[in-house]
Amino acid sequence: MKAAIYKTYGSPKVIQVIDTEIPTPKPNEVLIKIKASSSTRADTMMRQGSPKFRRLFLGFFKPKNTSLGTGFSGVIEFIGDEVSKFNIGDAVFGEKLFSNGCNADYICIAEDMIVEHKPITISHQEAAPICDGFLTSYNFLKDIANIKKGQHILVNGASGSLGTAAVQLAKLMGAKVTGVCSTKNVNFVKSIGADEVIDYKNEDFTNSQNKYDIIYDSVGTLNFKDCENVLTNKGIFMTPVLSFGTLWHSIINSKKVKFAATGLKKTEELKQLFKELVSLFKDEKLHTNIDKAYKLSEIKLAHEYLETGRKVGNIVIINQ
The missing domain is CATH 3.90.180.10 (Medium-chain alcohol dehydrogenases, catalytic domain)
Incomplete structure (x- = not known):
């Protein structure tokens, strides 16, 4: 072979x-x-x-x-x-x-x-x-963020594998979703369910007046300190991409900054998340x-x- x-x-x-x-x-x-x-x-x-x-x-x-x-x-x-x-x-x-x-x-x-x-x-x-994109993002949204209906989440890298999964899942879980992507992908991110889309080439969301309950940096290009001012008081910054900065902030500010390697979860926990995703795909609620x-x-x-x-x-x- x-x-x-x-x-x-x-x-x-x-x-x-x-x-x-x-x-x-x-x-x-x-x-x-x-x-x-x-x-x-x-x-x-x-x-x-x-x-x-x-x-x-x-x-x-x-x-x-x-x-x-x-x-x-x-x-x-x-x-x-x-x-x-x-x-x-x-x-x-x-x-x-x-x-x-x-x-x-x-x-x-x-x-x-x-x-x-x-x-x-x-x-x-x-x-x-599916396990690379949806399983990872589902773990972050459900088990790490414990996302709730009505919360506002910003997904950085909304047009990628993890990002497209997060946008769909967050909408399905009742959240308001803002996606961040490049100019050419704005319409695509809107088409998969984002309520708002920010073109990072023309707008810096960290300088806006909007506040987010969750910032999910699916591509690991953001810095927590730059995002801190646009998080709500109990808001969290989370990413699956390990860097020295993220690791340091997750240690000294564990309530605000979350890093996790989904693949290191217990097999039984991953299987349960996976089975839930399979059901959603069977019902054609995700693509x-x-x-x-x-x-x-x-x-x-x-x-x-x-x-x-x-x-x-x-x-x-x-x-x-």
């Missing part, structure tokens, strides 16, 4: 698509033929090994985990003897973290991990990036926006596009 890996930090040129053995599922695992997988900004940052302090966790001189991709969607081709939830031929999707990457032809995953039947209302391409799709053999091009910062929604890798 084919699989994308990187053995050293660097540009997209370090990515290799190699031939390797199809994995053999353990008794509690299923073997999935991947139809589509995610390719994200987080993948590019790990491949770059940036910011460099992250290499303390990723591998100082070279990456510990050389695989790419965490979100997947595909069809089960084989099940272990202990598997009871799934059958051969089932269409499934989910996320596999800290292990064999999903930018590959096949993966094995235990049936009690983050994997569920794919709703017939969405395609494999639409399903593959995935796909910007571009690349073949696995073109994954270097996918990473090059991700690094331009022009992505709208999600990038997916498709298998033949």
Whole structure:
């Protein structure tokens, strides 16, 4: 089978698509033929090994985990003897973290991990990036912010994977949503449900008179100190993107600044959030926006596009 890996930090040129053995599922695992997988900004940052302090966790001189991709969607081709939830031929999707990457032809995953039947209302391409965008943003909105009906949330990076998910989820949860994006994406962000949209190229929201209950910096480009004056008294600033500044402020001002790595939550907690999202997708209350799709053999091009910062929604890798 084919699989994308990187053995050293660097540009997209370090990515290799190699031939390797199809994995053999353990008794509690299923073997999935991947139809589509995610390719994200987080993948590019790990491949770059940036910011460099992250290499303390990723591998100082070279990456510990050389695989790419965490979100997947595909069809089960084989099940272990202990598997009871799934059958051969089932269409499934989910996320596999800290292990064999999903930018590959096949993966094995235990049936009690983050994997569920794919709703017939969405395609494999639409399903593959759900855990990267929607699961992360749902965790922040529901479990970290405890967002309530009527609250006002500002979503920075509202046209990206995490941002488009946050806009839709926050509206569904009854909040007023202000999205921040570039000029070319203003109409798109309005179309997915934002009540107001700020074009950051023409307006600085930190200088406005508006106050927000929640600021969700989905792309990690904001500084808490710059945003503090536009937060309500009990308002919070939260981001999934780790930086020294965010880490420091989350320590000294933990009630106001929230950072979290969703993938480090307990599996049972993630599964519960994921199941809730699956239900919402079944009911067609949420949708995935796909910007571009690349073949696995073109994954270097996918990473090059991700690094331009022009992505709208999600990038997916498709298998033949």
